[in-house]
Amino acid sequence: MRMSLSKAAAFEKTLRPMMSFRYDKGKSYRIVFPVDEQKEPYLYVRKVHNVRLGTGNIMGKRVCLADFNEEGYCPFCELRRMFYTHVDAEVAEYVKNNPDATEEDIAKYKKSLTDNKVPVGRVEGLYGFIVAVLEYDERGMKPKTDSEGKIPFTLQMLFMSNAQFNKKFLIKVEQIDNELDFTEMIFTYPEADSKMESARNLDMSFLPNPDKASKVIDPTLIERIKEEIDKLDTSEENIQKMFYQLRPMNMDEAIKAIAAKRAAYLESMSDEEKAAYASKLKDNMDAVNVGDLINTFLNEDEPQPQVTEVKKDSPNKMANAILAGLADEDEDDDDFDED
Numbered sequence: 001m002r003m004s005l006s007k008a009a010a011f012e013k014t015l016r017p018m019m020s021f022r023y024d025k026g027k028s029y030r031i032v033f034p035v036d037e038q039k040e041p042y043l044y045v046r047k048v049h050n051v052r053l054g055t056g057n058i059m060g061k062r063v064c065l066a067d068f069n070e071e072g073y074c075p076f077c078e079l080r081r082m083f084y085t086h087v088d089a090e091v092a093e094y095v096k097n098n099p100d101a102t103e104e105d106i107a108k109y110k111k112s113l114t115d116n117k118v119p120v121g122r123v124e125g126l127y128g129f130i131v132a133v134l135e136y137d138e139r140g141m142k143p144k145t146d147s148e149g150k151i152p153f154t155l156q157m158l159f160m161s162n163a164q165f166n167k168k169f170l171i172k173v174e175q176i177d178n179e180l181d182f183t184e185m186i187f188t189y190p191e192a193d194s195k196m197e198s199a200r201n202l203d204m205s206f207l208p209n210p211d212k213a214s215k216v217i218d219p220t221l222i223e224r225i226k227e228e229i230d231k232l233d234t235s236e237e238n239i240q241k242m243f244y245q246l247r248p249m250n251m252d253e254a255i256k257a258i259a260a261k262r263a264a265y266l267e268s269m270s271d272e273e274k275a276a277y278a279s280k281l282k283d284n285m286d287a288v289n290v291g292d293l294i295n296t297f298l299n300e301d302e303p304q305p306q307v308t309e310v311k312k313d314s315p316n317k318m319a320n321a322i323l324a325g326l327a328d329e330d331e332d333d334d335d336f337d338e339d
Contacts, residue, residue: 017232018242021133021158025198028140028188031158032132032217033180034225041180042130042229044239046246049076050121053261061159063248064123075254080120082265087113089273119261124162126245127169130234131158132225140186151221155228157243164202172204182222 023029035041047067051059065074087110094109095101101109135144135152143151160169173180186205192198240246249257266274 018130018155018157020243020245021131021156023187023189023195023199025189025195026191027138028136028186030134030136030140030143030184031187032134032153032182032184032221032225033129034132034229035181039179039181042234044128044236044246046126046128047123048126048245049074049080049123051076051119051257053119053257059257061126061245062254063246065248065251065254068248069251073251075251075258076120077123079258079261079265080118080122082262083119085273086265086268089269119258125165126162127160127165128239128243128246129158129160130229130232131156132228133158134184140188150224153221153225155225155232157239159245161199164199168202168204172206175206182217182225184217 033041047064048061049064051062053059062076064076066072066077090113091106091110095106098105132153133156136142137144146152170178172185173183176183184207186207188203188205189195189198190201190203192201240248
């Protein structure tokens with residue numbers, strides 16, 4: 001379709017009306033946290049894994065799928081457990097071959113197996129805020145202005161990790177009685193060797209008078225931000241369409257994504273390890289909810305599984321994906337289902 005340059009620019013915005021917040025090392029940003037009519041921030045939360053399946057296949061934050069199917073099954077949870085099953089087997093073999101190894105030796109060996117090699121991180125929270133990013137200089141001190149003398153801004157989705165949200169952001173918000181009301185904050189990303197290290201050392205601060213942080217913004221700026229938000233569909237369904245970090249993967253796609261890694265772990269298991277793994281699943285499958293069973297496999301401080309009834313004929317993806325891939329003791333490795 002033919003259109004003018006100005007209309008083309010507006011058309012692009014209709015395709016993606018809001019982008020994810022991006023930062024540079026050594027810069028500061030002035031960020032406003034809008035609230036709705038109920039004085040609640042535009043906050044979207046998901047349980048996620050950090051998925052790294054190998055060089056060239058870093059998937060980043062992916063939603064844990066356990067909450068999105070009746071069985072509570074998540075392929076990423078499965079792969080995490082299989083990785084640690086593999087590590088435990090390697091450590092046991094090391095101890096068997098090195099009977100004089102000290103606890104320090106064993107810990108060092110285990111660390112060599114896990115350092116930067118864990119394909120799926122533990123379940124953690126991901127917190128996404130719709131924010132207004134004001135245009136300031138690199139130090140966040142001098143505002144830029146348009147032809148009308150107004151400070152330009154863009155609405156963006158600001159994601160915070162579990163550590164950033166709980167160990168930094170919430171502590172700061174306590175200073176204003178946990179009430180965000182178009183509160184303006186300064187986010188400073190220090191110079192560092194990597195962006196990850198810079199984000200880890202992120203400093204969050206209010207303007208000089210934190211007690212009045214929510215009242216220092218020009219009321220006309222607040223109205224302008226409200227007008228832009230009103231143009232957005234802020235429903236959870238629409239927001240997750242815009243940002244993959246909040247959008248659950250299709251189950252088949254997730255299973256396919258882990259297939260190669262999963263097959264490699266299965267191949268590395270001995271017949272005895274496969275039988276024990278399958279037996280452990282079978283012993284628990286009929287007694288516990290599959291989602292709770294997954295939690296017991298995560299090596300984390302999760303609630304104990306609750307005994308519930310599981311239908312024998314239900315299409316259990318965990319059974320299909322794991323048990324079908326584990327051979328009985330008299331089967332050959334080549335018979336494993338690697339999908």
